[in-house]
Amino acid sequence: MSLQSSAKDQLRTIVSRIERLEEEKAALATDLREVYAEAKGNGFDVKALRTVIRLRKLDETKRREEEAILETYLHALGMDKVEPEGESEAA
Amino acid sequence: MSLQSSAKDQLRTIVSRIERLEEEKAALATDLREVYAEAKGNGFDVKALRTVIRLRKLDETKRREEEAILETYLHALGMDKVEPEGESEAA
């Protein structure tokens, strides 16, 4: 056998965890599909709906990209790693 | 405005539900990535692991069909029946 018995156990555990998580994800995908189907039943255009969702996600992506490049520039200028100046929690 | 206010409320609700579900899905995707990362840290080959997961959910019949087609193509190209220990040079 090429795997120690402990490794085999580990492998089985890993596989189980993965399959469990994938099941949950699949369940959410089903929920999503149902929401779209229901929306369609109420007269909404599903394609437009999807486009709206995509646009909203795109806005967020762009916002993050802009922050990323700002940080890169600050870094290039040696101005990054500035401490947030005050914590929200009691340090 | 082209949407009745009740339709607008419905739309908002739908968008919220969808984005909520997508967030949860994203969280699961993160968990999954962590499991793979942890497995890798414990010395497992992530790519092989993914293949195992894939094979486990692949119906046996489909699996054989896929293999059969692949073999046909490899054969047509003279790439099948690779000698188990042969050398590539000076054939």
Next chain:
Amino acid sequence: MSLQSSAKDQLRTIVSRIERLEEEKAALATDLREVYAEAKGNGFDVKALRTVIRLRKLDETKRREEEAILETYLHALGMDKVEPEGESEAA
């Protein structure tokens, strides 16, 4: 043999065409790498550069998404399929 000899020839042709195109693509990837390397040599921050490129692509993506949703709405209102009235692109 499971493939007609004409099919075998077709297969070989297809494989050749694909491999040729992939070679060309790989060559372009090399060129790209060189451009980045040269830029780095001239003092540019490669990471920032990549982010700039990404942002510019994102802008275009968003523009397209916006057009897509506009079209969807026009379609929903029965106003689509309007002939382009000459050429639309360029500038």
Next chain:
Amino acid sequence: MSLQSSAKDQLRTIVSRIERLEEEKAALATDLREVYAEAKGNGFDVKALRTVIRLRKLDETKRREEEAILETYLHALGMDKVEPEGESEAA
């Protein structure tokens, strides 16, 4: 402004060159997609075709290593040596 005007010009040049190369790459990607689509239209199994291409560029040694690891995992999970003609259902 934080960049000398010469640097700005350089930057513009670099960005142009990169975007030009990426355009060409995208064009090749389109060509590739068309070849696969055409092959599909002629009755070839695209997935298998892709596998063939992949195997052709995979070094033989690496190929064997990958297979060996996969088999080890399948064995550990009791999934190896699938009987060549067994039925899963009681016909």
Next chain:
DNA sequence: CTGCCATTTTACCGGC
């Protein structure tokens, strides 16, 4: 049944 879109997987590139 086909085509399109989203997701997932793979490979590359840069940084440590």
Next chain:
DNA sequence: GCCGGTAAAATGGCAG
């Protein structure tokens, strides 16, 4: 030289 992250390719699922 290895690891992590980012972008590209590929597969699978959904809608029309």
